[in-house]
Amino acid sequence: MSRGLVEPLDAVSLARESASRPRYARWRAVALGSVYVLVAIHILHWRLAGKTLAPLEFNEVMYTLELGILTAGFIFMALAVVATAVFGRFFCSWGCHILALQDLCSWILKRLKIRPHPVRSRLLLWVPVVVALYMFVWPQIERIAAGQALPALHLRTDAQGWASFLTTNFWRNLPGPGVIVTTFFFCGFAIVFLMGSRSFCFYACPYGAVFAAMDRIAPGRIRAHDRCKECGACTAACTSGIRVHEETGRYGMVVNNRCLRDLDCVAACPEGNLYYGFGRPSLFAPALSDRKVRNVYDFTLGEEIAMTAIFTIALLSVRGLYDILPFFLSIALALMLAFLTLVTWRLARRADVWLGRWRLKAAGKVRVGGFVLAACVGLLVGLVVHSGIVRYQMAAGWRDFQSLSSDHGASLASLDAAIGHLSFVDRHGLLPTPRLRDAQARLNYRAGEILFGLGRLSDATARLREGLRLQPENAAAEGELGALLLEQRDLGGAIEHLRAATRLQPDNADAHHNLAVTLHSAGRIDEAMTEIDAALRLTPDDPKSLEFRRYLASMRSR
Helix, strand or coil, X not given: CHXXXXXXXXXXXXXXXXXXXXXXXXXXXXXXXXXXXXXXXHHHHHHHHCCEECCCCHHHHXXXXXXXXXXHHHHHHHHXXXXXXXXXXXXXXXXXXXXXXXXXXXXXXXXCCCCCCCCCCCCHHHHHHHHHHHHHHHHHHHHHHXXXXXXXXXXCCHXXXXXXXXXXXXXXXXXXXXXXXHHHHHHHHHHHHHHXXXXXXXXXXXXXXXXXXXXXXXXXXXXXCCCCCCCCHHHHHCCCCCCXXXXXXXXXXXXXXXXXXXXXXXXXXXCCCXXXXXXXXXXXXXXXXXXXXXXXXXXXXXXXXXXXXXXXXXXXXXXCHHHCCCHHHHHXXXXXXXXXXXXXXXXXXXXXXXXXXXXXXXXXXXXXXXXXXHHHHHHHHHHHHHHHHHHHHHHHHHHHHXXXXXXCCCCHHHHXXXXXXXXXXXXXXXXXXXXXXXXXXXXXXXXXXXXXXXXXXXXXXXXXXXXXXXXXXXHHHHHHHHHHHHHCCCHHHHXXXXXXXXXXXXXXXXXXXXXXXXXXXXXXXXXXXXXXXXXXXXXXXXXXXHHHHHHHHHHHHC
16 A cells, blocks of 8 residues: 555656756757857848848858958857857857757657667767868968968958958858758768767867867866766766766766767756856866776777778868868768778678667678668769869869969970869869869960960860860950961851950950951951941051051942
């Protein structure tokens, strides 16, 4: 009888205790959702007013550090860093739009009863640190090594090519909508599905590396009272993969700088033992217990080295590919490929292989999912190899183009070498690259000029035609090709290209004059008179055009 009375009372007390716990997750969801609402309001204000505050993008920090331009993004980042040094990494979990997508993905997967297994790697944790050093520190080292002074901080406006605070071009430093959606999908959803909650934050984000460094000195931390029973509820609730109960047991606080202060562990503690408070930073936290925090990793050191190598090769192969893939998207894609390649390698080496909760190989027998994964990874590796070759040709061709652009005495052989790299990308690339096609066209024009000077008119014509194929609607090239065809007595072709030149550049008197001469040679006197009159309207005192008009008038009067 008494046992029957005790159980309902315990259930009621537990229900009341659960109801009394703070609901930080709901407030955080509201805060993260508000980030996108504010972005929408920001864009709407720009559309209505035509001018607005510049996007608060952290990547603008590079423009401040390298060029000295004081941007809104730099000030926003500076404020976030200072706040992190005091309160800890609240911004990451309460104000980051990418983390909002990652947590949304985790919530959706949980609803679908899919729980991605978090990937625990010791070497990949250094990726954000290396990327941060590359973005923020390496340019300064290069500057100092070159003996250059640090740039002076200054403001700019839209009229100077870059706005600091107010701008009429909201998208001035942002990719197109398609690239944004693709980046959000892979950095916010796909990487969570494959590598676990907040994997982009811990294995890719360079800003997270900066915040993690500042977190070491933050006095605001998750702390514990003495009565902790180390039940592990806090660790189970932590979506950052921190062993909260072990860290609070050893240090009396969470010292791991991956802690994003989402306060889920505080809400989950059944004893109310955890709290957020100020005190000694983790950098100076003494050990209160001999019990050490366990570091659990999913890979051997050899596998970690192999995965890091694959990541590096993949990143170098796809970064900036076809002038489309942004840096952060490239990092996410390289991380996922490195992880999936290692899982595929395990299919050949181990008797049992899992991908998260999915079993790919059991007792030495590969399942259907394993074959599908191996086929997909093989295709992806092939694409990366192809991308690496294309990326090399892109870099080599663009480097040669930049050096030749300022070399007015460039040889035909050097131009052909650069054209070879660029034409490889044009022929074998999966997508067009406008910047490289324009460069290839300009090099062909230069080669055409050299060949014309050597008297190789047919070869010069071929180069100009190739340039126009790559860069249509080029008035100067149309005019040059028309004049070259006139030299070869190809009157029909010359008229076609000279008309294109006058259409594209109607205020070019020389083009109208050359077209008039060509039409006269073809016996089309009336059309020639029309073109020479157009030339004289632009340059009334040009003696060459005046003389030619008098000649045409005499021809008409006969």
